[in-house]
Amino acid sequence: MAETEHRPTNFIRQIIEADLENKVHSSIQTRFPPEPNGYLHIGHAKSICLNFGIAQDYQGKCNLRFDDTNPTKEDISYVNAIQEDVRWLGFQWDGDVRYSSGYFDQLHGYAVELIRKGLAFVDFSSQDEIRENRGTLKAPGVNSPYRDTSVEENLKAFEKMTAGEYAEGECCLRAKIDMASSFMCMRDPVIYRIKFAHHHQTGEKWCVYPMYDFTHCISDAIENVTHSLCTLEFQDNRRLYDWVIENISIEATPRQYEFSRLNLEYTVLSKRKLIQLVEENHVDGWDDPRMPTIAGIRRRGYTPASIREFCRRIGVTKMDNQVEMGMLEACIRDDLNENAPRAMAVLEPIKLVIENYPEGESENLVAPNHPNNDAMGTRNITFSREIWIEADDFRESANKKFKRLVLDKEVRLRNAYVVRANRVEKDAEGNVTTVFCTYDADTLGKDPADGRKVKGVIHWVDASAGRPATFRLYDRLFTLPNPAGAEDFTASINPDSLLEKQGYVEASLVDSEASNWQFERTGYFCRDSKSEGLVFNRTVGLRDTWAKMEQGS
RNA sequence: UGGGGUAUAGCCAAGUUGGUAAGGCAGCGGGUUUUGAUCCCGCGAUUCGUUGGUUCGAGUCCAGCUACCCCAGCCA
Numbered sequence: 288m289a290e291t292e293h294r295p296t297n298f299i300r301q302i303i304e305a306d307l308e309n310k311v312h313s314s315i316q317t318r319f320p321p322e323p324n325g326y327l328h329i330g331h332a333k334s335i336c337l338n339f340g341i342a343q344d345y346q347g348k349c350n351l352r353f354d355d356t357n358p359t360k361e362d363i364s365y366v367n368a369i370q371e372d373v374r375w376l377g378f379q380w381d382g383d384v385r386y387s388s389g390y391f392d393q394l395h396g397y398a399v400e401l402i403r404k405g406l407a408f409v410d411f412s413s414q415d416e417i418r419e420n421r422g423t424l425k426a427p428g429v430n431s432p433y434r435d436t437s438v439e440e441n442l443k444a445f446e447k448m449t450a451g452e453y454a455e456g457e458c459c460l461r462a463k464i465d466m467a468s469s470f471m472c473m474r475d476p477v478i479y480r481i482k483f484a485h486h487h488q489t490g491e492k493w494c495v496y497p498m499y500d501f502t503h504c505i506s507d508a509i510e511n512v513t514h515s516l517c518t519l520e521f522q523d524n525r526r527l528y529d530w531v532i533e534n535i536s537i538e539a540t541p542r543q544y545e546f547s548r549l550n551l552e553y554t555v556l557s558k559r560k561l562i563q564l565v566e567e568n569h570v571d572g573w574d575d576p577r578m579p580t581i582a583g584i585r586r587r588g589y590t591p592a593s594i595r596e597f598c599r600r601i602g603v604t605k606m607d608n609q610v611e612m613g614m615l616e617a618c619i620r621d622d623l624n625e626n627a628p629r630a631m632a633v634l635e636p637i638k639l640v641i642e643n644y645p646e647g648e649s650e651n652l653v654a655p656n657h658p659n660n661d662a663m664g665t666r667n668i669t670f671s672r673e674i675w676i677e678a679d680d681f682r683e684s685a686n687k688k689f690k691r692l693v694l695d696k697e698v699r700l701r702n703a704y705v706v707r708a709n710r711v712e713k714d715a716e717g718n719v720t721t722v723f724c725t726y727d728a729d730t731l732g733k734d735p736a737d738g739r740k741v742k743g744v745i746h747w748v749d750a751s752a753g754r755p756a757t758f759r760l761y762d763r764l765f766t767l768p769n770p771a772g773a774e775d776f777t778a779s780i781n782p783d784s785l786l787e788k789q790g791y792v793e794a795s796l797v798d799s800e801a802s803n804w805q806f807e808r809t810g811y812f813c814r815d816s817k818s819e820g821l822v823f824n825r826t827v828g829l830r831d832t833w834a835k836m837e838q839g840s
Numbered sequence: 841u842g843g844g845g846u847a848u849a850g851c852c853a854a855g856u857u858g859g860u861a862a863g864g865c866a867g868c869g870g871g872u873u874u875u876g877a878u879c880c881c882g883c884g885a886u887u888c889g890u891u892g893g894u895u896c897g898a899g900u901c902c903a904g905c906u907a908c909c910c911c912a913g914c915c916a
Contacts, residue, residue: 296854322916357915414914421912425842428912459914469843471912480914499916523844523911547846547909558916600864602853604846607909611851614865624878631875659878690876699874732874744874807875833876 294344297603299337299544303345303514312513315347319373319380320354320387320503323365323487325558326573326580327372329594329615330549336598337546338516339378350510351380355388356502358486366487368573372581377591387497387506388488394497394505395449397535398460398479402441406534407478408434409444411458420466421474427467428474434463448481451494455481462501464530472527476500504528507541515541518548519605549601550609553763554579555771569780570764574817576824577764577784587761588803588813588826590626593619609769616827623803623811623826628656628663630799631701631746632792632806632823634758636675638721638750641706644672649751652731654702666795670703673750675791677809680745681722683711688836690743692722698743701807705730705741746807753791756821758812760786792821805829 294300306312317338321331342349351373355361370384387394401407410417410433422428436444445460447453460479468474478501483494504527507515515528525543532540549556555564556579564570564578574582584594597618601610631654649671657663680691680698692698697707704726712721729736767779796804803813803826810828814821 301856320916324916354916360915410914417914418912423842423912426912427842456914461914471843474912477914482914496914498914503916519845520910521916526844545845552851600852602864604853606846606853608852611865614852617865620877629875658873658875688876701874703874705874730874734874741874743876746875805875805877808877809875829875829877831876836876 295340295599295602297546298605299514299516299546299603300341300344302544303341306513307345314513315341315345316350316511316513317341317347317516318350318352318385318507318510318512320352320506321369322354322357322360323362323369324357324360325365325562326582327369328556328558328561328578328580329551329584329597330556330579331372332376332581332594333549333598333601333603334516334518335373335376335378336595337603339380340598341514342381347513348381349378350382350385350512352385352387352506352510353488354499354503354506355386355486355488356496356499357482358484358496359482361487363487368582372585375581375585375591376594385506385510386488387502388486390502390506390509391489391493391497393509394502395495397505397531397537398497398501399442399445400535401462401478402445402460403438404534405438406463407460408436408441408463409448409458410434410461410475410477414456417459417477421471422466424471430466431461431475434475445479448479449493449495451483453481455483457481460495462527462530464527470523470526472500472523473530476527500524500527501531504531504541504543505535505537507543508532508537508539511539512541515543517543517545519545519607520548521545545605546603547605547607550607550769550771551579551615552609552611552768553765553770554612555765555776557771560771560776563777567777569777576759576815577761579764586816586824588623588811588824589619590622590803593622596622612763619811619827620830623805625660627803627805627811628799628801629654629658629807630666630793630796630804631668631748632756632758632790632796632809632812633675633677633746633748633753634760634788634790634806634809635678636748636790637678637681637719639674639676639706639747640721640723641672641674641726642709642723643725646672648672649749652703668702668793668795669749669752671749671751674700674747675750675753676700676722676745676747678719681708681719683719691745692724692743697727697739697741698745699730699741700726701744701746703731703747704728705735746809748791748793750791752794754794754797754821756790756792756796756823757818758788758790758823758825759815760788760825762786792823796821 319338339349459477461475464473574586576587706724706726708724711719765779770776770779811826812823
């Protein structure tokens, strides 16, 4: 697709351009630092496109770093899935994958340095005591009774902590900053805690793990990150980020900049909630096509280019936002409209019998794979006496706004002939099951010779050659634009978010090499990657002004 | 008077030495069309949360006010 015709501009890129121009940096280093405690979602794609996009556009580098300082919440399966997702989006990190855990030795050394400088102490207060002494948003906290322990004793205590001589929760290492700070995160923050847990990278080597605020800035400095980009909720944390860098012996001075996280209407984008959806089986796994995860979106049929384009269109600012689904849908339609070959599929079939077409015979018709791009070639489709058409495309009677098949009226069969409906057959409930018609043999590839106009065109599948197929039609996962705003977000889960249809597809699809198609007049589809046989996921429907009109009237 | 942030069209978003409101999505008209698709053409802010001030001139500078978001995990 015509992607990134114009480079995006945003306040972060402007800062970088100014830094380059003022020689603050000679090259740019960014990083994408997920914690491997869940799958990546479309919100992460925004951060990925920002970080890797900047590296690409300014001849810089971008690292992939797993921020794995909390082994109890993390898992190796997530580190693998995350790498796959980043690559799928079309990005390659610089060098090897990095891990915060890879810096545990250095981190520990810097913690000791802080203790030596009298800037950190081991606190044996209970968690409750620490919380109570922290004060409130409006009232200052009070110093811990352990705050003035001597350097010697602290060194010894931290050593014992590290050696596993204290139980979890018995003590922790705190930075000595200011219990009266208006920034809560500066009130002697905990920087190391005890966890007797297996770590997916370091195994049983450690029983003390550094906290995020202590780890992230140092990891950035170690990797020579110049611009550390994160979301708005870390704005206060920047003070602690800078404090750590200033108080340890490290050369680099990475700078943190914050942008607003993505919110998308009718879905949730927080790992906690996504985990809940999976664990409570509200969806069928992380890659359920209704999920806003990269894996789900991929299985739904979105392309990497469409996600990148989406990230370009939404921009990067500090404003809270809630982007409409329509924005995402427009991106995938733009891509697939241009690149997806066309085909025909009938999702809810009724039979059309062409009574004046010879029984037992069949002919090959040639259909273009794209109406506006001859380079995409043609394909053969068979036509015979009995074909499937969409139940929605026939009515016994209708006003002339209905441009489809009506009893005693004509319609064009896409890529084939003009037919006229003569009579119908119904089932016990009165639903039309078969329409009997006659065709005009002289209308293949041309209008009727007598000049009569046939304005409707409907799609179809040859009944003798078409293959049965399953179609999964997805709708928004939630009924509320902002489900996360409700007390219980699962209460607004859309019970009709998945609709399965049994129909037919043209035979050419069976051994097609394409991965996405536009089934003409019904939408964009892809083969479901986890299903056997012909199972198609509808990525997104076509824009449908007719449906809109009908709804309105 | 805790602190940190943000306020430009239904949604996203440009606007940077103050000079007279980009673009995209959505929507609405019209044209083309063997997809009610695509494509093409046209339409939207006398106004930038609000009230004042400075100025010849303010979305851009100053002051006050209001709304919303974030912070009291040994989570990230």
